[in-house]
Amino acid sequence: MALSGREELRFFDMGLDDRIVKAIAKLGWVRPTAIQERAIPLGLEGKDVLARARTGSGKTAAYAIPMIQRILTAKKVLQEQMVRALILVPTKELGHQVKTMVSQLAGCCSHDLRVSDVSMQIDYSAQKPFLMEKPDVLVGTPSRVLGHLSRRNVELRDSLEVLVVDEADLLLSFGFESDLHTLLGHLPKIYQSFLMSATFNEDVEALKRLILHNPVVLKLEESHLPPCSQLLQYHMKCEEEERFLLIIALIKLGLVRGKTLLFVNTVERAYRLRLFLEQFLVRCCVLNGELPIHSRCHIIEQFNQGLYNFIVATDESSLLQSANQSQSQGAAVSKKKKKKNAKKVTKAAKDKEYGVSRGIDFQNVSNVINFDFPPTVDAYIHRVGRTARAHQQGTALTFVSHCEVHLLEEVEQILSGGDDGKSVLKPYQFDMKEIEGFRYRCKDATRAVTKQAIKEARLKEIRQELINSKQLKTYFEDNPKDLHILRHDKSLHPSTIKPHMKNVPEYLVPSTLQGVIQPLVGKRKLQPKGNIAARKSFKKQRQDPLKNFKYTGK
Numbered sequence: 001m002a003l004s005g006r007e008e009l010r011f012f013d014m015g016l017d018d019r020i021v022k023a024i025a026k027l028g029w030v031r032p033t034a035i036q037e038r039a040i041p042l043g044l045e046g047k048d049v050l051a052r053a054r055t056g057s058g059k060t061a062a063y064a065i066p067m068i069q070r071i072l073t074a075k076k077v078l079q080e081q082m083v084r085a086l087i088l089v090p091t092k093e094l095g096h097q098v099k100t101m102v103s104q105l106a107g108c109c110s111h112d113l114r115v116s117d118v119s120m121q122i123d124y125s126a127q128k129p130f131l132m133e134k135p136d137v138l139v140g141t142p143s144r145v146l147g148h149l150s151r152r153n154v155e156l157r158d159s160l161e162v163l164v165v166d167e168a169d170l171l172l173s174f175g176f177e178s179d180l181h182t183l184l185g186h187l188p189k190i191y192q193s194f195l196m197s198a199t200f201n202e203d204v205e206a207l208k209r210l211i212l213h214n215p216v217v218l219k220l221e222e223s224h225l226p227p228c229s230q231l232l233q234y235h236m237k238c239e240e241e242e243r244f245l246l247i248i249a250l251i252k253l254g255l256v257r258g259k260t261l262l263f264v265n266t267v268e269r270a271y272r273l274r275l276f277l278e279q280f281l282v283r284c285c286v287l288n289g290e291l292p293i294h295s296r297c298h299i300i301e302q303f304n305q306g307l308y309n310f311i312v313a314t315d316e317s318s319l320l321q322s323a324n325q326s327q328s329q330g331a332a333v334s335k336k337k338k339k340k341n342a343k344k345v346t347k348a349a350k351d352k353e354y355g356v357s358r359g360i361d362f363q364n365v366s367n368v369i370n371f372d373f374p375p376t377v378d379a380y381i382h383r384v385g386r387t388a389r390a391h392q393q394g395t396a397l398t399f400v401s402h403c404e405v406h407l408l409e410e411v412e413q414i415l416s417g418g419d420d421g422k423s424v425l426k427p428y429q430f431d432m433k434e435i436e437g438f439r440y441r442c443k444d445a446t447r448a449v450t451k452q453a454i455k456e457a458r459l460k461e462i463r464q465e466l467i468n469s470k471q472l473k474t475y476f477e478d479n480p481k482d483l484h485i486l487r488h489d490k491s492l493h494p495s496t497i498k499p500h501m502k503n504v505p506e507y508l509v510p511s512t513l514q515g516v517i518q519p520l521v522g523k524r525k526l527q528p529k530g531n532i533a534a535r536k537s538f539k540k541q542r543q544d545p546l547k548n549f550k551y552t553g554k
């Protein structure tokens with residue numbers, strides 16, 4: 001069917017199995033994204049595809065849809081159950097997410113198509129039963145898949161039809177090169193491949209030579225991030241103390257609304273910020289490589305379900321890139337050095353197969369705030385790419401100290417792509433004098449967040465999350481409906497919290513904003529002192545709509 005314009009192309013026009021079209025409709029997708037529009041038809045023709053498209057542009061479905069179609073067609077001819085597709089991912093979080101996306105797209109033919117993710121680092125024998133059932137699609141990190149292949153838990157040589165390498169540029173920098181080489185020795189001679197990446201670099205070139213056969217290269221001519229009609233990017237020059245002051249004022253004055261990701265550069269900083277926000281009774285979760293994988297996936301899942309508004313995240317993988325980049329200035333980084341860097345960061349990150357700024361689909365994120373300036377331009381792009389995904393809108397705000405101005409210039413230069421010097425990151429117009437009133441509270445809160453408090457909070461959280469993680473694995477697998485009762489944003493340092501910090505008295509609202517904004521105010525907890533009977537009658541009274549009232553704090 002000839003299609004003259006992009007607007008006219010629909011999933012329906014692609015000749016897809018009805019069940020796939022139905023699943024897409026269930027997801028609420030109206031039209032394909034640019035990369036899907038180009039890659040799906042090629043994939044359906046059986047071509048090898050190397051695709052570069054910006055972060056959040058819908059690359060997963062771009063390979064998953066033709067892959068599912070191919071499997072469904074193959075199963076009509078030969079019904080025997082076998083592993084027909086392998087998707088390699090660099091991180092466990094991504095493994096979990098890709099499995100979910102493929103399962104959703106195959107949701108209307110779930111009897112005909114099974115998906116398994118083996119990225120989790122649990123006992124190989126625990127995953128073996130799933131592999132014995134020969135899922136149609138196997139998802140995993142190269143090391144985990146190889147582990148299963150060498151234990152003969154799975155066999156791919158006679159069955160594999162499709163190989164996907166997702167986030168290809170990250171795979172080698174995570175130190176998977178030798179695993180990948182060995183793994184390829186377990187695959188048949190002929191199969192269709194997809195190599196998906198948000199950036200093209202030497203690693204992707206190397207993978208292209210290694211994996212693809214005469215591929216179609218799709219390099220979408222688009223900016224690294226969505227245009228300003230979709231994504232507003234701001235920067236604000238402020239030093240350390242000002243960052244804390246500004247963030248709390250923005251949140252409390254309701255200027256930051258909707259789901260927000262706050263990025264920092266170290267785990268220690270993440271807890272510092274979380275404890276600081278906690279002083280103002282702003283609940284948030286932290287996300288970092290120290291936490292057990294089940295907890296990490298659960299936090300992302302709950303955030304996507306709308307349970308949390310704020311996540312303070314670190315992106316350890318960008319530290320690795322930063323380390324590699326700083327060494328590569330002028331000379332190519334040797335494999336040895338890359339491995340050394342990987343080890344260095346692994347040690348710091350605890351879990352090398354962790355990454356939240358790359359590939360993770362946090363849904364409906366309204367704002368990304370770089371509380372700490374990202375270590376590399378790539379890190380900036382991937383962090384900010386967590387908002388304004390697919391066809392959605394978003395805002396990014398980056399704090400810049402005077403010694404980070406050169407980094408900002410670097411980001412500006414790459415993002416503007418030499419576009420007659422037009423600045424993509426606009427200065428955030430905010431008069432710090434207006435929020436001077438918050439300074440006293442801010443200092444008070446900062447004083448409570450001591451090094452010792454951070455250390456204790458970090459330990460407490462790991463301990464708690466290890467328990468959570470065990471529970472998640474066992475109990476919640478059998479009772480998925482109860483999963484919501486387990487929260488990850490409980491206070492870590494409750495003894496220092498002063499309830500009055502929750503509210504914003506009128507005198508703290510800048511005069512220019514009075515009447516314009518809605519500051520965040522808490523509901524006062526009306527708890528009667530006294531005996532149990534009094535409490536009961538109080539509870540009854542609160543449940544009676546005629547007798548209860550809401551305290552707005554104003």
Ligand SMILES: Nc1ncnc2c1ncn2[C@@H]1O[C@H](COP(=O)(O)OP(=O)(O)OP(=O)(O)O)[C@@H](O)[C@H]1O
Nearest residue numbers: 029031032033055056057058059060359361389390
């Ligand atoms: N055609 C579409 N219409 C609307 N939403 C879509 C469409 N395709 C994908 N999405 C949504 O867009 C979001 C981003 O998709 P996806 O994670 O596949 O992007 P990506 O290009 O792989 O990003 P990254 O490079 O960060 O991994 C997801 O929430 C997905 O559900």
